[in-house]
Amino acid sequence: MAETIAWVAVDWGTSNLRAWAIGESGVEIASATSDKGMGKLAREQFPDALDEVLGKLGVAERALDIVICGMAGARQGWMEAPYLEAPTDLGGLGQGAVHPAANDQRLRVSILPGVCQRQGGENVMRGEETQLLGLATVSPGYSGLVCMPGTHSKWARLDGTSIMDFATAMTGEMFDLLRTHSVLRHSLVEPLAGEDGDAGFAEGAETGLTNPADLLGQLFRVRAASLLSGKSSAWCAGYLSGLLIGTEIASRRDQIASEPVPLIGSEKLCALYAQVLNMAGAAGRLVNSTEVMLAGLKAARTSLS
């Protein structure tokens, strides 16, 4: 007979949500996704969206813990879970949770807080702090920089379960903006792919690593190289991606130690970051992002308020 569901882990982002049904032994029994991200829901629509995903997971018993991280806890989300302020021990994530009412009163819903920073540049995260707690659980005692590539890449300094400080680079969003809406779009009709894409990526990354202060100037080269030198669309897409990632990594270069930087994010994107870290004389280490997400939600559950 299959193990019964003990609790449900949820990563509720702006665009999507992912949920996992977990047994008491910690084993993952089922998983489900939904496009009902925070950005698409009014406050009163969250309980129904949760019920829908519980249905997909096959949850029958309703006296369950639902542990949620991410944008569901934003001011415009289901219920605001006030930020913890860095530096802070992420072991305290559970104590900071808030508890909105579900349709079924037997469900105990907990939304974990995000982390903010006021000293040394205002900054905010919601969701990544749970993965960082998970990383600290999976790699106990790790102390150093962690890179989380994505739409808004996060760079956090971790010391065990404590987050010391962090930064956000709008690298992924910038790539999408430039590809979709800027004058460069004419040179970027195809996706980054093939040999030409690789060559463009390497040249862009080298340019970004060498001259990160001139991003605004180097971007236009995408257009000029396609007009003057007949560079292919794949080359241009590769160059743009490499230039942005190279610039991002160069700006953190002096914080990167000899130990490989844990990379948490999509596997494909993390491989590109690892490549550029190597070009910068450093190294990256790919971490399974789902594994650390679940480890973080599990760790937070043990300390729920």
Add this chain to the structure above:
Amino acid sequence: MAETIAWVAVDWGTSNLRAWAIGESGVEIASATSDKGMGKLAREQFPDALDEVLGKLGVAERALDIVICGMAGARQGWMEAPYLEAPTDLGGLGQGAVHPAANDQRLRVSILPGVCQRQGGENVMRGEETQLLGLATVSPGYSGLVCMPGTHSKWARLDGTSIMDFATAMTGEMFDLLRTHSVLRHSLVEPLAGEDGDAGFAEGAETGLTNPADLLGQLFRVRAASLLSGKSSAWCAGYLSGLLIGTEIASRRDQIASEPVPLIGSEKLCALYAQVLNMAGAAGRLVNSTEVMLAGLKAARTSLS
């Protein structure tokens, strides 16, 4: 009796065109604008668009020189005017002109070439080279950097009528992209204005000047500052504008000499650049952009092929 029209000067850009009817003494008799920019026209629509603007200028006599600079000479424009390649003497702009046929065969249409650069980073300009020739005419013997703020800011090194090299910074387009399409748009609903806008501009410019390599990281502060510190929309718009301009100027800082940098562009934008140049310990000098445009078209006309 009014002076008769001797020739027509046209600045034909991507979005708009501006035209001036000029008398033989060089006096400006009439001016007109149209939204029939190159980006909206198929090749065969250019002659009618020209006739329309000649009508607005009150041109009756058709045995006239029409001297055009800008995107009408691009590959996707009326007729391609192949680039001159920097370094080059802009005194040769007229010799590089091409001559498409107008509806009225008595009109002699000349489209001036743009300038490209292949060494030291591919780059292109169309229209700005004519203003640079005009500046060299209005300020004879000037040698040094020229800044042309705009959607795609140009920074050119001029030596008399020769352009030595140039760069393009996508500063203006980046501001529009981020304000219109990025996550920062939530914090930027109002335009940059008032005391708050000024304070944000100064703080952004200082940040960009100090740390130009971290643009991708500092951008997100717009969002975080509005979420955490309740910064107003005007402050955020000012910060974003200052951050981008500060970053742009910092990346050119080591090329800026003690002599004020000529600034060619919209008066409002040039004033902001002058302010940031001052913050960087340098200086700017506002140049009338219409005056140098007309001076450049006039100088090019004297050497038409």
